[in-house]
Amino acid sequence: METQRCPMCGRPNPPELEVCQYCQARLKPLWTEPSGGSSAAIEAGIMKSKPALEPEEPLLPDWLIASRGERTGEEPAQPEEQEEEAFLLPQEEVEIDNFLGELFSDKLPEGKDEDVPEWLQALRGEKTAEPQRSPLSESGEQGEPLPFWLGLGTGETEEAHAESAPAEEKVSPFTESPFEGIDFDSDLLFLGDEKPAEKEAQADFQPSISPFEGVEPFLLEEDQILPESPLPIEEKTALPAEKPAPLPGEGDWMRKTPPWLEALPGMEWGEGETQGKEIPPEFLQGVVPPFVETDEALSEAEFPEWLSQVESSIEPELEAVIGTLTPPTIETLSEPEEAESIPKEAAEIVPQEAVPIEVGGPLHGLRGVLPAEPLVAEQKKPSKALSELLVTDKQRAQAELFLRLIEEEGKPKPILASKRAKPHTLWRALIFVVLAAAAIIGYLLPPISAAPQELSVGVFDAMQAVTQLPAQAPVLLIVDIEGRDFAEMQATTAAMLDQMMIKGAFFVLVSANQNGALQADRLLREVSRLNGHNYQPSVGWVNLGYLPGGVAGMQAFAQSLTEVMPTTIDGEAAWQSDRLKNIRTLADFNLVMLITEDSTRARQWLEQLKGRVPVSRLVFAVSAQVEPILRPYYEANPRQVQSVLAGIRDGAIYETQAARRGWAMQLWDAYTVVVMTGITLIFIGSLVYALLALLGRRKAQAEREGQ
């Protein structure tokens, strides 16, 4: 793929781009060469390789070729040029383009003779400049004017010889083609003794090499400056008057560098290094816009008419400003006597020694060029310091903070206990205090409500089952309760157990959990104590203990209880007493009563006992929380359980119906007060929080609508 290289960074770019995609330098010039010709200076900047004009001739740059053509009067053989893309520039750029083209073109524009400055005309060759005489040219074989960098004092006019302050440096505009008079065939191009005429082809000469490549810079000395060098004299251009440079002897001009060339960068500047005033070479005169340093130079320089018009318009204003200045200010602004004649708009005159000469790039060799840095970086290696990371204190502190944050992220942070009580803790404490107060009030105060009178179906069936119980009947009590529900279970079963104790029933206790085995004994003890019965272990009941295995244990017990639980909890033989010697299966019991507060266990016992115990002999005494679970079994058709006593309410009803005040009635009064208090708390609390939730939702909705 065809690419074009950037002249600045050297990187390849697509051909259609106008600006380098890396360094943003222009890839294509803003102006195009006028048709029919190209100036040597333009061609010098174009990066293209061209074949040699003639096989015998070396590869020469275009500008050099063009200069030859001017000297010889021939049209320079234009090598085949690569077609360049034509730029379509705006009108103003076209005008500038035309101006620049005229500036650097070899041909004079038509009808513009009166507008063309003399220096430009000289550059174009309109005014025939006196041939630059160089020592070499005088003694040279060809008698042609010498090139500027070879000429010692060539290209200087009388004005160039004008005396000027040693510290001031004047650069005259180009008066002629910079390379006019250069004899490239002469031996002046060669540093060695070999003459160029003997060597027609310079194989190693490359057109891309700067014309000043390999040439030691030298300065034009005063005595080397030829007086007859034609310089375009403008009104305000002041050319330094330099002494004509002494003509060196034959062959010595190459070894002797002109003063102006010595002022190029790379040379050490020192006092006395420059000999006298340094006058820019003739080829630079007239090309570069006048670098005026004094009023004289300014007055001699040729400026365009529009600039003079501007000057005339602002000059009165400037004078008015100057009139308002205070004397110290004027003194500060004023320059020495020699500079009083300098117009106010005089440009700053910089000594020629202080103006560096470009040593690289397309402006190589030119003096007074505006520095390209930082637009174009100097080609040098980065310093070692740049390879090290420059960290400021602030950045270091931020980096340390960041590292600390990352490290702390993996570390567990202890939860700080808040010394202040949380709201839910206070609310729970308040609820407890209120309920406790209600319980105390209900216990201490006289009863405010009567015992429930209506006989429930479950209580009725339970009473029926107990009524049908024979005296001293063996009753199996499956006690699967925990200590936390002992009070409720005692309240639920106390009356029924009391009824059975009255009938002299013999209880066999078994439990499917460890705690139940402990609570079963306690239950019968408490019921016996409260109701005045003298039931004792082993006499009134036997405790088989703990039945492990869950449903498997229940099924095993249901299948053969005597083999599964052969001994009591104390290790005594359980089934060999007189009361139990006839017991072999569950069906041998007159009543099987399950006492539990666990719905799962109640359901499992019901499932495993199915078919082992007649339904009429199966009674459940459960907690109020289990009652809803057992109701489908109780209300099934046919029933799966004879009776279900649920909670303290059924116990209280049973006691009421049995006319025996038991444990349930002892708790009933306080229980009703506590329940009503609890209902009030739940109702008010739910209402408050529901209102808060509704208000919060409305507020959130309003905020959303407001957004």
Place this chain on the structure above:
Amino acid sequence: MMHSFLRSPFSSLITLLTGLVVLLGYFLDIEPLRELRFRFLQWAVLLAAVSLMLGVLNLLRVHWSRLRESPSKALYSLTFFGGFGLAVLMAGLVGIQHILTRAVVDYVIVPIEASLFVVILVTLIYALTRLLQYRFSIFSLVFLLTVLFSLLASVPLWGVEIPFLHGEESIFAIGQRVLGTAGVRGLLIGVALGSVVTGIRVLFGLDRPYGE
């Protein structure tokens, strides 16, 4: 634990065979099967008791290691060992029905459990009051109203029994019998179906409870 043994085909075979023997005994009343089934059930009871012992032994081992490794929590482990030792000595030496054992049950175990249940009760009431704040929906409203009406129907209000609320033929009682029974019956059937399906899958090795 179940994960590792269920991965073995031999273990799965044991599970299947014993399960089939016990399951068939629910539907078939064959003497040899009944005897074998009972033996399996009896051995299962014994194994369950041994498992309980192993669990307690493991608990002792954990607290013993904590006693040595974590001095800050040593007092808690010491308290555990103290309670364990006391219970074993009392129940083992004097018996479960001895007065000392009964005193421990009456004055230590039951008060602790009952008081803890009261703490749970307070927390439940607090959570119920905030139910509508966290989830305001028709289901939450129905749940809350059911709780309130059930509590109201359980006790006479200042000695007064409201007809539609109290009694076996009250509106609430009928509603509780019908609507409550319907819901619970559906739950019971669902639980039973789930238990059957899961049990069969595990028995036949189709499902691994603590799968890979």
Place this chain on the structure above:
Amino acid sequence: MNFEQPFFDLLGSALGLLLTLLVFSYLLGDHFLVRLIFYGYIGLMAGFSVVIAFNSVIYPQLVQPLIDNPITGWIQIAAPLFLCGLLLFKLSSRFSRLGNLSLAFLVGVGLAALIGGAIQGTLMPQLSAVISPFDLERSAMVAEGRLSGVVQGFLILFGTVTTLTYFHFGARPRASGLARRLEWIETLSWIGQIFIAIALGLIFAGLLKAGFVALVERIQTLVNFVITLLGGF
């Protein structure tokens, strides 16, 4: 009262009161004494469990046969002893796999009992109970109660079906990519949630009732203790 000496009963009651108050203080936040009480309680229960399990099952089934008849006893307990021995290896991390056989046996028996009980004790009877209200001949309801019985049966059937529908999680992918149940299942499921809410509300109310009884009993014990103390002075 357990002791013949009232003093020991009073001492015991004081201990119970102290423990009650300390556990009540858990409402204000966890603290050292409460944790100490809980650890002691767990130790007590662990000890009782071990003794009770040994006395109730292990001793009668593993030790007693050997005492009764050393020769036949070994034959009787060989299989369970072998299974128990294998189960003991579960304490060792290296030989833990040896106990898998015993666990497999236990799981098989337990699952079978669970399945059998669920089918026999719940599934069949409850399904029969759902349709029984519509069997007017078998029902023992009086004539004037039949209509109400049928209506109630229909409501119970409807509630049961909708409750079961709530647990139906079969969904089909729709064109939008989301998997949703059919519309009529969604409607029935929504109704079933109402019945479930009622059922759970009743259960929760029963739990509160049990808690109220426990609270009343504890408070009464405290008040009785205070009254006894005051009465004693």
